[in-house]
Amino acid sequence: MSRRTAGIGRAWKTGWMELTVVLGDITKQRVDAVVNAANNAMRGGGGVDGAIHRAGGPAILSDCIARFPDGLATGDAGWTTAGALPSRWVIHTVGPNYRAGQRDRALLVSCYRRCLEVADDLGAVSIAFPLISAGVYGWPKEDAIAAAVETLTSTPTQVQAARLVAFDQPTFDQISSRLQG
Structure with missing residues (x-):
């Protein structure tokens, strides 16, 4: 069941949380943690990754270098400071690169699950996700949406x-x- 949420978008209550879709900029979300669709090297990049690093400033890159000297595996997640972002943490996850042949949907699902696990470890009660792997990594958008919604509503x-x-x-x-069923 949906309802209009003033200034935010549309929200649906799942068994564990309220899931909201928002039209906007991930770097401006006032939540405990924002999710970064990162690359394996964890050193910044384009798309969401570049936007988060630019908006959050050098503290994020510095923390990535310290926490992830060897990068992060596809499907995994880890956290850093949020620097100048209006959130407390950035949870970085590496989605599969569909264009490069990484087409195992379980890796995409793992990104969302691992981000929730990291959020739980941090004690975060609110989190904002981009649509992981659906940009430059080329995951078909309809399936990327399905994977996100299915995982977030069942984990x-x-x-x-x-x-x-x-x-x-x-x-x-x-x-x-998709959320309306």
């Missing part, structure tokens, strides 16, 4: 509020439609 967690942040109106509409 037990202490997180009370999760947001899927859509960068554009068509993606917002697709996510909303």
Whole structure:
């Protein structure tokens, strides 16, 4: 069941949390943790990764270098400071690169699950996700949305509020439609 949430988008209550779809900028989300769709090297990049590093400042890169000297495996997640972002933490996850032949959906699902596990370890109660792997990594958008919604609505967690942040109106509409069932 959906309801309009003033200034945010549309929200659905799952067994564990409220899942909201938001049209906006991931770097401006006021939540405990924002999720970064990172690359394996954990040194910044393009897309969401570049935007988070630019908005959060050098503290994020410095923490990535210290915490992940060898990078992070595809499907895994880890956290750093959020630097100048309005959140407390950045949870970095490495999605599969569909264009490079990484097409195992279990890796994409693992990104969302691992982010929730890291959020639980941190005590985060609110989290904002981009649509992982659906940008430059080329995961088909409809399946990327399905994987995100299915995983976030079925994974037990202490997180009370999760947001899927859509960068554009068509993606917002697709996510909303998927959440409506």
